[in-house]
Amino acid sequence: MPDQPVRARLVDVAREAGVSKATVSKVLNGRQDLSVRPETRARIHEVAEALGYRPHSGARALAGASTHALALLVPSLGNPTYVTISRGAYQRARELGYLSLLAEDFDGQEADETFNDLVKEGRVDGLLIASARPGHPLLETLRRSPVPHVFLNRAVEGSGRNVTMDVARSSVTALDHLHELGHRVVGHIAGPAGITPSEERKQAFLDRAGELGLLAVPVASGDFTEEGGAVAARALLAPTDTRPRVTALYTSSLAQAIGALHAIGELGLRVPQDVSLVGNDDLPVAGYLTPPLTTVAMPLYDLGTAAVDALVAEIEGKSPGDVVVPTEPRLVRRGSTAPPAEPGGRPD
Amino acid sequence: MPDQPVRARLVDVAREAGVSKATVSKVLNGRQDLSVRPETRARIHEVAEALGYRPHSGARALAGASTHALALLVPSLGNPTYVTISRGAYQRARELGYLSLLAEDFDGQEADETFNDLVKEGRVDGLLIASARPGHPLLETLRRSPVPHVFLNRAVEGSGRNVTMDVARSSVTALDHLHELGHRVVGHIAGPAGITPSEERKQAFLDRAGELGLLAVPVASGDFTEEGGAVAARALLAPTDTRPRVTALYTSSLAQAIGALHAIGELGLRVPQDVSLVGNDDLPVAGYLTPPLTTVAMPLYDLGTAAVDALVAEIEGKSPGDVVVPTEPRLVRRGSTAPPAEPGGRPD
């Protein structure tokens, strides 16, 4: 095969196949409103293949008002959670004939620039928004210039287009595990206030604690970072007169768990002998912490695929709706959880 | 300001400003080959601003053969190193009027699909390639369909378009630190064979070890992952008759350091009392490991900006060349390094 210094264009394919541009376009796009002889159809596909033809996305967008591209907006790529989600989105988009782009909106700080670059300049047909929160600038922007979009992971109440996971179930899974081990005083490190999965996880945690009859369930909020986890852990583990000592912690993110692990060590406590720790989200690093982290694996990849399904459906004219990914959170038992020490066996 | 249900187009701006499309286009693109009255110029800018006008990237690409977009190809987004690089690239691109897209090519496995989606479909003007390695499919693809591109982090020998950091210096920095502390037997966990920064770091490590007169400097290679670091650490720490016991390790990535830390613990050794550990790249998590990790901070952000500078220069017609980011690697001392134990003080 010779080199292809110039991109093959639609006319090139048409000339080579001995048909018109229109026919090639319709055949390659699989349109039904046209009858073509099977052999012509085959010839067109062959020629296109041989020439390595790819339609120019700009020309396509101009003519058909569709770019066949989506963009996923995440609050931070430093959080590997979103990397997994984006992989799911990318693959599913590909299967549906779309390209999924990835953009970091730094928790809303650059959301409008990103919106301009991607939507207003016509680079994408729709947005997968994983960075929503109350007061996010994009919410207002979308109201004024409506564009197909769904919210994933973080829901926007009343939007009717939220794609989420069963985070309530993850709290139950984590808490049941700790309860079975014998823990009766369990702290929860929640995410920042106002962010849906944060609130939901916390509420489910408190509800389940009530059902199980736990003695105390203190909660502290913190960013989804190591720092946030460390600060919150210190707050929860500080000695107090008003309740018994916490023997286990459940965090909202993996980074928080790493921070908590650090803070626990600094306080001279050991995991899991003195404090058990359960994280959220399972990523390779969880297995390499000391001790390896017991965690609730959330269906992040599936969340990405589900969000793309919902968005593409909307782009193709169906009306959106809320979706909950059916895959259940799964407990991954590692070394950071164990039965609590005998009361009095190792007094403070 | 009223809502803008439809995108404003060039003609809209032209009509509103009372001039022709051509004039608006030239004024907004700041072209010199046209004389326009200052007040006309100002009016055009005002109208464009008021209408929130953004040129349609597809139309622009079609007419002018430039998309004003770049793409950064990274081997894995799970490696936070590339996240920092991409942030540098994104910001610098923005300053130069470009949009930087981010794509994961899974170490070359999806490189050709990505190339088709981004380059052949005309979505970007050039590529920032951080995932190069010998035999990478993109190398051949680029030979056949030349497109502006630079290689960053991982160089391609003889390409004459490599943007790299002073990795040799990072080995020296790490090794000097360990030598000063008194270590004389230092192991190195290198990256996979054949990848340039890997080889270069290793060679510089060995060279510097020779200059310092170290007793032994065993090297093991492994992926840039926790797993790779753990396996390599086990190999280096295994007892042997042929050389004294290793008292310190220097790894090629942060994830490797986390893996090594894990393996060291499993072997019943303590950091830094029994083994000192120096990592590469400084990211938030490094400060929250137990113990906090001493590491060589590489100028990742600057690497991203430098790569964009080089690529944009090439797109604008200048011929490419190799660039080394001038920012020096910097040692961040934390708790994972200390003087070695007295010989015999704690025998194996």
Added chain:
DNA sequence: CCACTTGAGGAAACCGGTTGACCAAGACTT
């Protein structure tokens, strides 16, 4: 006073696709 330059901007072709309207020729119906 007239040809000529200069300043300010306009007309139209073009980029590479998509799409709805249209058409020729054979098959079928009556």
Added chain:
DNA sequence: AAGTCTTGGTCAACCGGTTTCCTCAAGTGG
């Protein structure tokens, strides 16, 4: 035999910019 479908396509307008000539009026030199 004439009209009507159906099959298998084609034609040309259009999407929203950019760019290359043009034009036209006012000023300028001779």
